[in-house]
Amino acid sequence: MNPLLKVEGLTVRFGGLTAVDDASLAIAPGQIRGLIGPNGAGKTTLFNAISGLAPIAAGSLHLSGVDVTSFSAPQRAAQGIRRTFQTVQLVQSLTVYENLLFGLHSVARDPFTAFVVGGHAQRTNVDADRILAEVLEYLGMSDLQDRVVETLTIADQRYVEIGRALVARPKLLMLDEPTAGLSPAQLERLDDLIAKLPADWDVSILLVEHVIPLVVKLCDRITVLDRGRVIAEGTGSEIENDPVVQKAYLGERLDA
Amino acid sequence: MEFAFLLSVGVSNGCLYGLVGLGLVLVYNAQGIPNFAHGEFFMATAFAAYVANVLLGIPYALSVLIAIAFGGALGVVVEFLAIRPISTNRALGRASTEVAVVLSTVGLMITIKGLARIPWGDSVRKLPGAFSTDTITIGSLIISTQRLLIIVVAVALTVCLSIFFARTSLGKKMRATSQNTTGAKLIGINTGHIYSATWGLAAICGGIAGILAAPIIFLHPDMGTRMLLKGFAAACLGGFGSVSGVFVGGLLMGIVEIFFGRYLSTSMMDIFAPIIIIVVLLFRPQGLFGTRGAARV
Amino acid sequence: MLSILRNNVLTLFFIIVLAISFTTDAYSQYLINLMLVYVVVAQGLNLILGFAGMFAFAHGAFMAIGAYVSALLMNTLGVPYLIALPMAGLAAAFVGCVIGIPAIRVSGLYLAMVTIGVSEIVQWVLRHWKPVTGGTDGMLVASPTFFGVEFSDDFQSFYVIFVVCALMTVLAQFVIRSRLGRAFVAIREGEIAAQSSGINVARTKVFAFAISAFYAGIGGSLFSLTQHYINPENFNLYQTIMQFCMVIVGGSASLIGPFIGAVILTWLPELLRNAQAFQEIGFGLLLIVFVIFMPRGLAGLLISRNILPRERFSRAARLRKKPEASTSVVVERP
Numbered sequence: 001m002n003p004l005l006k007v008e009g010l011t012v013r014f015g016g017l018t019a020v021d022d023a024s025l026a027i028a029p030g031q032i033r034g035l036i037g038p039n040g041a042g043k044t045t046l047f048n049a050i051s052g053l054a055p056i057a058a059g060s061l062h063l064s065g066v067d068v069t070s071f072s073a074p075q076r077a078a079q080g081i082r083r084t085f086q087t088v089q090l091v092q093s094l095t096v097y098e099n100l101l102f103g104l105h106s107v108a109r110d111p112f113t114a115f116v117v118g119g120h121a122q123r124t125n126v127d128a129d130r131i132l133a134e135v136l137e138y139l140g141m142s143d144l145q146d147r148v149v150e151t152l153t154i155a156d157q158r159y160v161e162i163g164r165a166l167v168a169r170p171k172l173l174m175l176d177e178p179t180a181g182l183s184p185a186q187l188e189r190l191d192d193l194i195a196k197l198p199a200d201w202d203v204s205i206l207l208v209e210h211v212i213p214l215v216v217k218l219c220d221r222i223t224v225l226d227r228g229r230v231i232a233e234g235t236g237s238e239i240e241n242d243p244v245v246q247k248a249y250l251g252e253r254l255d256a
Numbered sequence: 257m258e259f260a261f262l263l264s265v266g267v268s269n270g271c272l273y274g275l276v277g278l279g280l281v282l283v284y285n286a287q288g289i290p291n292f293a294h295g296e297f298f299m300a301t302a303f304a305a306y307v308a309n310v311l312l313g314i315p316y317a318l319s320v321l322i323a324i325a326f327g328g329a330l331g332v333v334v335e336f337l338a339i340r341p342i343s344t345n346r347a348l349g350r351a352s353t354e355v356a357v358v359l360s361t362v363g364l365m366i367t368i369k370g371l372a373r374i375p376w377g378d379s380v381r382k383l384p385g386a387f388s389t390d391t392i393t394i395g396s397l398i399i400s401t402q403r404l405l406i407i408v409v410a411v412a413l414t415v416c417l418s419i420f421f422a423r424t425s426l427g428k429k430m431r432a433t434s435q436n437t438t439g440a441k442l443i444g445i446n447t448g449h450i451y452s453a454t455w456g457l458a459a460i461c462g463g464i465a466g467i468l469a470a471p472i473i474f475l476h477p478d479m480g481t482r483m484l485l486k487g488f489a490a491a492c493l494g495g496f497g498s499v500s501g502v503f504v505g506g507l508l509m510g511i512v513e514i515f516f517g518r519y520l521s522t523s524m525m526d527i528f529a530p531i532i533i534i535v536v537l538l539f540r541p542q543g544l545f546g547t548r549g550a551a552r553v
Numbered sequence: 554m555l556s557i558l559r560n561n562v563l564t565l566f567f568i569i570v571l572a573i574s575f576t577t578d579a580y581s582q583y584l585i586n587l588m589l590v591y592v593v594v595a596q597g598l599n600l601i602l603g604f605a606g607m608f609a610f611a612h613g614a615f616m617a618i619g620a621y622v623s624a625l626l627m628n629t630l631g632v633p634y635l636i637a638l639p640m641a642g643l644a645a646a647f648v649g650c651v652i653g654i655p656a657i658r659v660s661g662l663y664l665a666m667v668t669i670g671v672s673e674i675v676q677w678v679l680r681h682w683k684p685v686t687g688g689t690d691g692m693l694v695a696s697p698t699f700f701g702v703e704f705s706d707d708f709q710s711f712y713v714i715f716v717v718c719a720l721m722t723v724l725a726q727f728v729i730r731s732r733l734g735r736a737f738v739a740i741r742e743g744e745i746a747a748q749s750s751g752i753n754v755a756r757t758k759v760f761a762f763a764i765s766a767f768y769a770g771i772g773g774s775l776f777s778l779t780q781h782y783i784n785p786e787n788f789n790l791y792q793t794i795m796q797f798c799m800v801i802v803g804g805s806a807s808l809i810g811p812f813i814g815a816v817i818l819t820w821l822p823e824l825l826r827n828a829q830a831f832q833e834i835g836f837g838l839l840l841i842v843f844v845i846f847m848p849r850g851l852a853g854l855l856i857s858r859n860i861l862p863r864e865r866f867s868r869a870a871r872l873r874k875k876p877e878a879s880t881s882v883v884v885e886r887p
Binding site for chain 3: 051052053072073074077078082083085089090091092094097098101102103104105106128148164168
């Protein structure tokens, strides 16, 4: 089966510092892929490089066979790469509904707005309201749709961010530490949601997470990054028992 | 000899632009904003010297000191009243705060200008020069003593400020605050005091330029705004970075401007500064000497 | 009943202005015209400053371009106003694009300096290109003619200005509630998140420049109708600062804000007439006081008190079923 996302030899440099060094990974359609590593391993930089926010010095990036290496961030978003952020990046003064609408930018109604704000022009007459209602319903947030985002809890804001990505029907959904700042109960609810997403939305997921047990439980495969390099890849139990990984995490408890 | 004369005019003008630009750079580095009220420090201090010396009859040297003190105090006061309440307002986002602070400096700019216009808007006035002899002759070159003074003071001030930032505790604290505000707070620097000092110092730089320029150009409430653009141009050329960079930027600006005006077109001299600003910011935002990225991170 | 008024404040505004116009003297009529002109200009500035969060300092210059282009087209080529007016807007929008395309390369507040430079250069051109602009002497503006009727006095030009102002308001509302308006807000709140949602930040910024300049150009052309005579002084830095004041006092990032700002601040300089010093102090202090104490302006205050509805950024919301009536319920007294 062809991978949905194929990253080959990806390198990101900031001045003299090589933040991501020759990283390769392939994500199959419908897969949940975990990305872990000690602090400063380059997880966020790799994430940014895939979503187009960090410059790629070498290597290539293919999404469903299309070479998107030279694409800008909005172009990659239009191709179906969507993400969330470690610190929630929503427009706090707007409602949930309006924030979800941001996700629909690359499915523009007409060539003119498509030209200005970016994205496809061919998908015309998208019924925004119907799509949004569907996503809100799925996330259990229909009754919150007219609430202003700044009045919501952090957990709900994270759902809105996921919703903003989902409305565009992405091929790859990238979640950057979605559990940060959540209570155990909220965390469990989010777990269940992430686990269902690939089947319900026909999407692959790339998940950066600090909570290792969660990653092991959720992910089909896990990639371990250390000092910018991929040091291991495998299923949860393979990773847990990998001596190289344990060495990289020396001082950090895997079962924390 | 015309060349030497023009050069002396260009260099002394350039020194003034450098001094004005210096104040802009100080505030820009501390708070990341262009201070549109800066030209008014230039104007207000010049008028303060005028009031002290001409209207009240205070001796020249003492008038100058009073005016400089007034200029510095004005800088501290406007920062405290019109800038600090905004920059400490957490309700606004970062981008909105910056826009609000700039708008506030714009408000200050026309308020101060308006205040000066009430007594002095009707006609132009003149502050006498620092020396009783207007010119001295060096060989066959006749040079104005005031212009000579401008050059000497500007060079001295630039050197002093470089030493101030490199050696003194306050100077180091100011640099630390401009590089990393949160970090500066964490190591116990009172950033509020630093901003007061920055604005005071910036206003003094602009003010000294005002006092020096006043005998050459006429005093008028609008004199600050034109100088503001020249100061911006000097600061852009210098890359909004080092003290000496701005000074060299100002010099360059003054010299090129005077020759441009003399040999190409006098009327074009008025838009020389905006053209420099646009060309430099668009094509070389790090300035002529800088290598750093343009954006303040 | 109250909620109908609350949701249609702008319609009410236009009805009231129209009603008043039947009862005014020439001077009040002139001020009403000027106020509507400023509504148009302030709306344009609000789009870029309030909604897109970009600090542009060249709106006096964009206004000048609009005023001079339409005046020149009518005076020298005899172009009818119906064509000269949109040309004025497009000329300003074109210049806005020319500035905007390179200006997006400089980040944030460098933009303020680039645009103030542009505004100085436009001033200089107006003063020195005497054969075309008349230099500091300025130029007379021909009265527009519609279907053979000359609209020369303030009562007649009111209808032109009124209609254009209403159309520009409808356009502004359309923009704000469209994808484009949301893109403006998105880049204001964070360019990184905007990009990741598929928004082309660079093009959105250029377009914000262009559409905002279009408003200023149209406003400038209408302004020339109210004055019958234009000169570079009309469009100096002070003009731009007055517009800042209107947007900030009225309420930035709000459709109603520019109306409140223009209504209040068109009358203020008239009260302080012929006293430039007091006008400057008045505008300067207003600007400072509002950015410190009420950064969202009067509209923001009214919205937070629930007197005005909050700004909406989608059209679809109206079609949806109301979630539930926590909104105002008017109780009929028996």
